[in-house]
Amino acid sequence: MNDATGHSITARDVNLWYGKFQALCDVTLNIKHGFITSLIGPSGCGKTTLLRCFNRVNERYNYVTTKGEILVLGKNIYDPDVSLIELRKSVGMVFQRPNPLPVSVYENVVFGLRVHAGGDALRKPALDEAVEKALTEVNLWHDLKDRLDHKAITLQLEQQQKLCIARLLPLKPEIILMDEPCSALDVEGTAAIEELMFALKGRYTIVIVTHNMAQARRTSDECIFMLLGKVIEHRRTEELFLTPANLQTTEYIEGRYG
Secondary structure (H helix, E strand, O other): OOOOOOEEEEEEEHHHHHHHOOEEEEEEEEEOOOOOEEEEEEOOHHHHHHHOHHHHHHHHHOOOEEEEEEOOOOEEEEEEOOOHHHHEEEEEEEEEOOOOOOHHHHHHHHHHHHHHOHHHOOHHHHHHHHHHHHHHHHOOHHHHOOOOOOEEHHHHHHHHHHHHHHHHHHHHOOOOOOOOOOOOOOHHHHHHHHHHHHHHEEEEOOOOEEHHHHHHHHHEEEEEEEEEOEEEEEEEHHHHHHHOOOOOHHHHOOOOOO
Protein backbone atom coordinates (compact mmCIF):
# COMPACT_ATOMS: atom_id res chain seq x y z
CA MET A 1 0.00 0.00 0.00
CA ASN A 2 1.10 3.58 -0.67
CA ASP A 3 -0.53 6.91 -1.29
CA ALA A 4 -1.71 8.01 -4.73
CA THR A 5 1.65 9.67 -5.46
CA GLY A 6 3.63 6.46 -4.98
CA HIS A 7 5.16 7.70 -1.73
CA SER A 8 5.23 5.65 1.47
CA ILE A 9 6.35 8.61 3.59
CA THR A 10 5.84 12.34 3.10
CA ALA A 11 7.19 14.93 5.54
CA ARG A 12 6.00 18.53 5.41
CA ASP A 13 7.73 21.31 7.35
CA VAL A 14 8.77 19.01 10.19
CA ASN A 15 10.50 20.71 13.11
CA LEU A 16 11.63 18.93 16.26
CA TRP A 17 13.12 20.18 19.51
CA TYR A 18 14.84 18.31 22.34
CA GLY A 19 13.94 20.76 25.06
CA LYS A 20 15.18 24.08 23.64
CA PHE A 21 17.57 22.52 21.11
CA GLN A 22 16.15 22.34 17.59
CA ALA A 23 17.25 19.07 15.98
CA LEU A 24 15.13 19.21 12.81
CA CYS A 25 14.42 22.36 10.80
CA ASP A 26 11.63 22.57 8.20
CA VAL A 27 12.20 19.06 6.86
CA THR A 28 10.15 18.36 3.73
CA LEU A 29 10.66 15.20 1.67
CA ASN A 30 9.01 12.24 -0.04
CA ILE A 31 10.19 8.64 0.29
CA LYS A 32 9.11 6.35 -2.53
CA HIS A 33 7.28 3.10 -2.05
CA GLY A 34 9.44 -0.02 -2.39
CA PHE A 35 12.72 1.91 -2.54
CA ILE A 36 15.73 1.73 -0.26
CA THR A 37 16.41 5.30 0.86
CA SER A 38 19.54 6.22 2.82
CA LEU A 39 19.77 9.10 5.27
CA ILE A 40 23.37 10.31 5.31
CA GLY A 41 25.25 13.15 6.95
CA PRO A 42 27.73 13.85 9.76
CA SER A 43 27.06 12.85 13.35
CA GLY A 44 24.46 15.06 14.97
CA CYS A 45 22.89 16.17 11.69
CA GLY A 46 19.43 14.83 12.62
CA LYS A 47 19.19 11.70 10.50
CA THR A 48 18.41 9.28 13.36
CA THR A 49 16.01 11.80 14.86
CA LEU A 50 14.20 12.01 11.53
CA LEU A 51 14.12 8.23 11.16
CA ARG A 52 12.53 7.92 14.59
CA CYS A 53 9.89 10.47 13.65
CA PHE A 54 8.48 8.04 11.09
CA ASN A 55 7.08 5.78 13.81
CA ARG A 56 6.96 8.41 16.56
CA VAL A 57 9.56 6.66 18.71
CA ASN A 58 10.98 10.06 19.70
CA GLU A 59 7.85 10.63 21.75
CA ARG A 60 9.04 8.20 24.37
CA TYR A 61 10.90 11.24 25.70
CA ASN A 62 8.66 13.84 27.31
CA TYR A 63 11.01 16.71 26.46
CA VAL A 64 10.53 16.29 22.69
CA THR A 65 8.31 18.71 20.76
CA THR A 66 7.40 18.05 17.12
CA LYS A 67 5.58 20.28 14.65
CA GLY A 68 4.61 19.71 11.04
CA GLU A 69 3.10 16.76 9.20
CA ILE A 70 4.35 13.27 8.46
CA LEU A 71 2.16 11.19 6.19
CA VAL A 72 2.74 7.45 6.33
CA LEU A 73 0.83 5.55 3.66
CA GLY A 74 -1.22 8.72 3.08
CA LYS A 75 -2.23 9.28 6.72
CA ASN A 76 -0.86 12.03 8.96
CA ILE A 77 0.63 10.09 11.87
CA TYR A 78 0.09 13.07 14.19
CA ASP A 79 -3.69 13.01 13.73
CA PRO A 80 -5.44 12.44 17.07
CA ASP A 81 -7.08 9.21 15.89
CA VAL A 82 -3.76 7.51 15.06
CA SER A 83 -2.98 4.42 17.16
CA LEU A 84 0.72 4.19 17.99
CA ILE A 85 0.37 0.42 18.24
CA GLU A 86 -1.03 0.17 14.72
CA LEU A 87 1.53 2.67 13.40
CA ARG A 88 4.44 0.67 14.80
CA LYS A 89 3.01 -2.52 13.32
CA SER A 90 3.06 -0.85 9.90
CA VAL A 91 6.43 0.82 10.45
CA GLY A 92 8.89 -1.63 11.99
CA MET A 93 12.31 -0.65 13.29
CA VAL A 94 15.72 -2.31 13.46
CA PHE A 95 18.37 -0.80 15.74
CA GLN A 96 22.16 -0.45 15.67
CA ARG A 97 22.84 -3.43 17.87
CA PRO A 98 20.77 -6.60 17.53
CA ASN A 99 18.24 -6.75 20.34
CA PRO A 100 16.66 -10.22 20.30
CA LEU A 101 14.45 -11.06 23.24
CA PRO A 102 16.04 -13.45 25.80
CA VAL A 103 13.75 -16.27 24.72
CA SER A 104 13.84 -18.89 21.97
CA VAL A 105 14.20 -18.17 18.27
CA TYR A 106 10.61 -19.36 17.79
CA GLU A 107 9.21 -17.10 20.50
CA ASN A 108 11.11 -14.11 19.11
CA VAL A 109 9.42 -14.48 15.74
CA VAL A 110 5.91 -14.97 17.14
CA PHE A 111 6.24 -12.31 19.86
CA GLY A 112 4.32 -9.67 17.92
CA LEU A 113 1.53 -12.08 17.04
CA ARG A 114 1.15 -13.14 20.67
CA VAL A 115 0.84 -9.48 21.69
CA HIS A 116 -1.36 -8.18 18.85
CA ALA A 117 -3.18 -11.09 17.22
CA GLY A 118 -5.95 -13.38 18.37
CA GLY A 119 -8.11 -16.28 17.31
CA ASP A 120 -6.76 -18.65 14.68
CA ALA A 121 -3.58 -16.61 14.28
CA LEU A 122 -2.46 -17.92 17.68
CA ARG A 123 -3.07 -21.59 16.95
CA LYS A 124 0.13 -23.59 16.68
CA PRO A 125 -0.17 -24.42 12.96
CA ALA A 126 -0.55 -20.70 12.17
CA LEU A 127 2.36 -19.76 14.41
CA ASP A 128 4.52 -22.49 12.89
CA GLU A 129 3.71 -21.20 9.42
CA ALA A 130 4.50 -17.61 10.43
CA VAL A 131 7.87 -18.66 11.84
CA GLU A 132 8.86 -20.60 8.75
CA LYS A 133 7.74 -17.82 6.42
CA ALA A 134 9.53 -15.05 8.35
CA LEU A 135 12.77 -16.98 8.78
CA THR A 136 12.71 -17.99 5.12
CA GLU A 137 12.28 -14.34 4.13
CA VAL A 138 15.42 -13.34 6.03
CA ASN A 139 17.43 -16.38 4.87
CA LEU A 140 17.56 -18.04 8.29
CA TRP A 141 15.19 -20.99 7.94
CA HIS A 142 17.77 -23.41 6.59
CA ASP A 143 20.22 -22.59 9.41
CA LEU A 144 17.75 -22.43 12.28
CA LYS A 145 14.88 -24.82 11.46
CA ASP A 146 16.35 -27.41 13.83
CA ARG A 147 17.30 -24.83 16.47
CA LEU A 148 14.01 -23.01 16.96
CA ASP A 149 14.05 -23.78 20.68
CA HIS A 150 17.55 -22.33 21.16
CA LYS A 151 17.93 -19.00 22.94
CA ALA A 152 18.13 -16.20 20.39
CA ILE A 153 20.94 -14.48 22.28
CA THR A 154 23.22 -17.45 21.54
CA LEU A 155 23.11 -16.77 17.78
CA GLN A 156 25.86 -15.01 15.87
CA LEU A 157 25.41 -11.23 15.67
CA GLU A 158 24.51 -11.38 11.99
CA GLN A 159 21.86 -14.02 12.72
CA GLN A 160 20.57 -11.97 15.64
CA GLN A 161 20.11 -8.93 13.41
CA LYS A 162 18.33 -11.00 10.76
CA LEU A 163 16.11 -12.43 13.50
CA CYS A 164 15.23 -8.90 14.63
CA ILE A 165 14.06 -8.20 11.08
CA ALA A 166 12.15 -11.51 10.98
CA ARG A 167 10.41 -10.54 14.22
CA LEU A 168 8.79 -7.62 12.39
CA LEU A 169 7.45 -9.56 9.42
CA PRO A 170 4.52 -11.55 10.90
CA LEU A 171 2.82 -8.22 11.65
CA LYS A 172 2.99 -7.38 7.92
CA PRO A 173 4.74 -4.00 8.04
CA GLU A 174 4.76 -1.74 5.00
CA ILE A 175 7.93 0.11 6.01
CA ILE A 176 11.13 -1.02 7.72
CA LEU A 177 13.34 1.58 9.40
CA MET A 178 16.99 0.63 9.95
CA ASP A 179 19.23 2.70 12.23
CA GLU A 180 22.80 1.75 11.25
CA PRO A 181 21.88 -1.95 11.23
CA CYS A 182 25.41 -3.08 10.33
CA SER A 183 27.42 -0.99 12.79
CA ALA A 184 27.97 -3.97 15.14
CA LEU A 185 28.73 -6.46 12.37
CA ASP A 186 31.89 -7.58 10.61
CA VAL A 187 32.39 -7.42 6.83
CA GLU A 188 30.65 -10.74 6.19
CA GLY A 189 27.73 -9.85 8.44
CA THR A 190 27.38 -6.47 6.77
CA ALA A 191 27.30 -8.10 3.34
CA ALA A 192 24.63 -10.53 4.52
CA ILE A 193 22.38 -7.75 5.83
CA GLU A 194 22.85 -5.76 2.63
CA GLU A 195 21.89 -8.82 0.55
CA LEU A 196 18.80 -9.18 2.71
CA MET A 197 17.88 -5.55 2.12
CA PHE A 198 18.01 -6.16 -1.63
CA ALA A 199 15.79 -9.22 -1.20
CA LEU A 200 13.21 -7.27 0.82
CA LYS A 201 13.22 -4.23 -1.46
CA GLY A 202 10.02 -3.76 -3.42
CA ARG A 203 7.86 -5.67 -0.98
CA TYR A 204 8.83 -3.21 1.75
CA THR A 205 9.92 0.41 1.80
CA ILE A 206 13.28 0.54 3.58
CA VAL A 207 14.78 3.66 5.13
CA ILE A 208 18.32 3.27 6.47
CA VAL A 209 20.55 5.59 8.47
CA THR A 210 24.20 4.94 7.69
CA HIS A 211 27.55 6.64 8.25
CA ASN A 212 29.07 4.33 5.65
CA MET A 213 29.17 6.15 2.32
CA ALA A 214 30.10 2.97 0.45
CA GLN A 215 27.11 1.22 1.96
CA ALA A 216 24.77 4.06 1.05
CA ARG A 217 26.05 3.98 -2.49
CA ARG A 218 25.81 0.18 -2.77
CA THR A 219 22.41 -0.35 -1.26
CA SER A 220 20.13 2.64 -1.77
CA ASP A 221 18.01 3.83 -4.66
CA GLU A 222 17.90 7.36 -3.28
CA CYS A 223 19.96 9.31 -0.74
CA ILE A 224 18.98 12.16 1.52
CA PHE A 225 21.92 14.27 2.72
CA MET A 226 21.29 16.14 5.97
CA LEU A 227 23.26 18.83 7.74
CA LEU A 228 22.44 20.69 10.97
CA GLY A 229 18.89 19.33 11.03
CA LYS A 230 18.08 20.28 7.44
CA VAL A 231 17.67 18.30 4.24
CA ILE A 232 20.36 19.65 1.95
CA GLU A 233 19.88 17.35 -1.01
CA HIS A 234 17.64 14.40 -1.94
CA ARG A 235 18.32 12.66 -5.23
CA ARG A 236 18.87 9.33 -6.90
CA THR A 237 21.92 7.82 -5.23
CA GLU A 238 24.08 7.70 -8.34
CA GLU A 239 23.32 11.33 -9.16
CA LEU A 240 23.96 12.52 -5.61
CA PHE A 241 27.37 10.86 -5.51
CA LEU A 242 28.49 11.64 -9.06
CA THR A 243 26.95 15.06 -9.68
CA PRO A 244 25.85 16.57 -6.36
CA ALA A 245 23.91 19.79 -6.79
CA ASN A 246 25.05 21.37 -3.53
CA LEU A 247 28.58 22.32 -2.48
CA GLN A 248 27.95 21.05 1.05
CA THR A 249 27.03 17.64 -0.34
CA THR A 250 30.22 17.58 -2.39
CA GLU A 251 32.32 18.46 0.65
CA TYR A 252 30.73 15.73 2.76
CA ILE A 253 31.06 13.03 0.12
CA GLU A 254 34.70 13.97 -0.44
CA GLY A 255 35.36 13.68 3.28
CA ARG A 256 36.17 17.30 3.96
CA TYR A 257 34.11 17.20 7.14
CA GLY A 258 31.84 14.89 9.13
